[in-house]
Amino acid sequence: MNPVDRRPSGYEPSRQLRLDRTNGKVFGVCAGLANYMNVDPLIVRAVFVVGTVFGFGTFLVAYLVIALLAE
Incomplete structure (x- = not known):
């Protein structure tokens, strides 16, 4: 297992964008x-x-929109 990748072996990435409330912070x-992108959550x-x-809050707005629209 790659030291950066903390997912268990045999992990299959989701084909749909879904909120991951078990591994998520907020x-x-x-x-x-x-x-969804099969990368480490720390990078995202x-x-x-x-x-x-550096984007003057643009990503914060995008984060909130995704939180409201995703399942």
């Missing part, structure tokens, strides 16, 4: 996106933090 948006969270700081 609404499960970043964990759900990470499952870091992208959202950097995007929010």
Whole structure:
């Protein structure tokens, strides 16, 4: 197992974008996106933090929209 990838062996990524409330921190948006793209949730969270700081809150608005629209 790759040290960056913390998913169990045999893990199959989701084919639909779904919130991952079990592995998520706030609404499960970043964990759900990470499952969908098959990457580590920490990377997605870091992208959202950097995007929010340098994008003047644009990523924060996108995060809230995804949290409201995704299942």
